[in-house]
Amino acid sequence: MDVLLTSTAEAFRLLFSGNPEIWEIVGISFRVSSMAILAAVPPALVIAFTLAYGSFPGRRFLISLFNTFLSVPAVVIGLTLFIILSRQGPMGDFKLLFTQTAMGLGQFFLCLPILVCMAHVSLQAADRAAWETARTLGANRLRAFFTVLYEIRFGLMAALLAGYGRIISEVGASMMLGGNIAHYTRNIPTAIALETSKGAFAEGIALGIVLLFLAFVLNSLLQYVQGKGSINP
Amino acid sequence: MIEDFRIGFRDISKSFGSNRVLEQTAISIASHDCIVITGNNGAGKTTLLRIIAGLEKPGHCEISLDDASPEPWRRLRKRLLKSVMYLHQQPYMFAGSLLRNIEYAARLNPALADRESSVQKAISWAGLDGLESQSAASLSGGQxxxxxxxxxxxxxxxxxxxxxxxANLDSESRERTLQMLREFRDSGTAIVIVTHDPGVFSDLATSKLHLQDHRIKADDIWAADVVELDSVRQSKKR
Incomplete structure (x- = not known):
């Protein structure tokens, strides 16, 4: 118990003393995950929209496939991309392995199914009349698309926050694709794994506190957003 | 005022899986028309409207504009979406205020000279003054x-x-809706109404059609309606 208390106290000291290494790791985490989710949102919305409003062979199969991807472990995504990006792999010439881009790619594929599935559910729950009303008022497809997205904005925000929560805290893919290189690809979860293995609990706890704080902020935001979309006035 | 036009929809067929809804039926719509269509539940009335609006892809449909030769529905779909408007049984209100809902439509019409005053005039025309900032979702059915x-x-x-x-409107809201529709018709807009209660529109209608057995009912009735339509147009010209 003493170890936990002293490590936690040390962790707070590290955080509030502005320890540059800790904050650099936090910065890398936020940068990579933010880029990954920003890159994933546009294709996810288009895919979700096509699945919800489209009528084509294989639609149900695709929906099942994306739902299956929800439960794929991060290490499996990491392994697949590792093979693709390694020297012998089809994208080996790009030399992306052990870079932030590789980590971002892993996180992109981790959050894409979450965004697709949650956006798809929101679109299915939305009234199709929103799309039809926009179209019959003369809106082109793109305008009608954004109109419908605005109608389901609370569901989309929830998807965004859930996706971000998933990738900022995942360790498997980042470790395999980033390599946990100090000052470059070491992010919060990989740093926690490393510090714990070294017995440097204070650093691990400090980073854990940042993750917990982030989880709290994301969940509070989610509650606020869902409250805004409440059916109660 | 809307310029005079005539648009004919021919050979309209539509099935949902094995369920045939419309079969080689036809309808002709011209400016100043107010066509009332009746039919049993599931007869295909709403499907017909949605095909005319460009919202529902038909199995087959050809369209002739004025005296031009017929063209496939697919080729004219964009034009239908631009020039035909479909109002759902329960009109969809976008999130936000009544004003936002009306401004949305105004923004989609580049021909509107002064958008702000046009919106305000339209709100007054509908008797919705004072409700601009009210949430559209909280409006009554009539509103x-x-x-x-x-x-x-x-x-x-x-x-x-x-x-x-x-449907589901009180008599005051119904009268107001009828008055608004009358103004549309008089300005040249063609109106097609699907209803189970054609009597409500007896003063407004220029023709009445019945959808039965996947078709707009029998040729004699269709012919009678055409005669009726022509006589209404003649009387309007006079």
Whole structure:
């Protein structure tokens, strides 16, 4: 118990003393995950929209496939991309392995199914009349698309926050694709794994506190957003 | 005013899986028309409206504009979406205020000279003054109907399609809706109304059609309606 208390106290000291290494790791985490989710949102919305409003062979199969991807472990995504990006792999010439881009790619594929599935559910729950009303008022497809997205904005925000929560805290893919290189690809979860293995609990706890704080902020935001979309006035 | 036009939909067929809804039926719509269509539940009335509006892909349909040769529905779909407006049985209100809903429609009509004053005039026309900032979702059924018609007014459609527009409305709201529709018809907009209660529109209608056995009913009735339509147009010209 003493170890936990002293490590936690040390962790707070590290955080509030502005320890540059800790904050650099936090910065890398936020940068990579933010880029990954920003890159994933546009294709996810288009895919979700096509699945919800489209009528084509294989639609149900695709929906099942994306739902299956929800439960794929991060290490499996990491392994697949590792093979693709390694020297012998089809994208080996790009030399992306052990870079932030590789980590971002892993996180992109981790959050894409979450965004697709949650956006798809929101679109299915939305009234199709929103799309039809926009179209019959003369809106082109793109305008009608954004109109419908605005109608389901609370569901989309929830998807965004859930996706971000998933990738900022995942360790498997980042470790395999980033390599946990100090000052470059070491992010919060990989740093926690490393510090714990070294017995440097204070650093691990400090980073854990940042993750917990982030989880709290994301969940509070989610509650606020869902409250805004409440059916109660 | 809407310029005179005539648009004919021929060989309209539509099935949902093995369920045939419409089979080689036809309808002709011209400016100043107010066509009332009746039919049993599941007869295909709403499907017909949605095909005319460009919202539902038919199995087969050819369209002739004025005296031009017929073209496939697919080729004219964009034009239908631009010039035909479909009002759902329960008009959809976008999130936000009544004003946002009406401004949305105004923004989609580049021909509107002064958008702000046009919106305000349209709101006054519908008797919705004072409700601008009210959440559209909280409006009554009659008010939503008026918002939908106000949006239509700002878009100047050639054809206005209404699916049971007076269902669940009280008599005052019904009268107001009828008055608004009359103004649409008089300005040249063609109106097609699907209803189970054709009597409500007896003063407004220029023809009445019945959808039965996947078709707009028997040739003699169709012919009678055409004669009726022509006589109405003649009387209007006089």
């Amino acid at each position: 939503k109907q008026r918002v939908a018609l106000t949006r239509a007014r700002l878009c100047h459609p050639q054809i206005l399609l209404l699916d049971e527009p007076t």
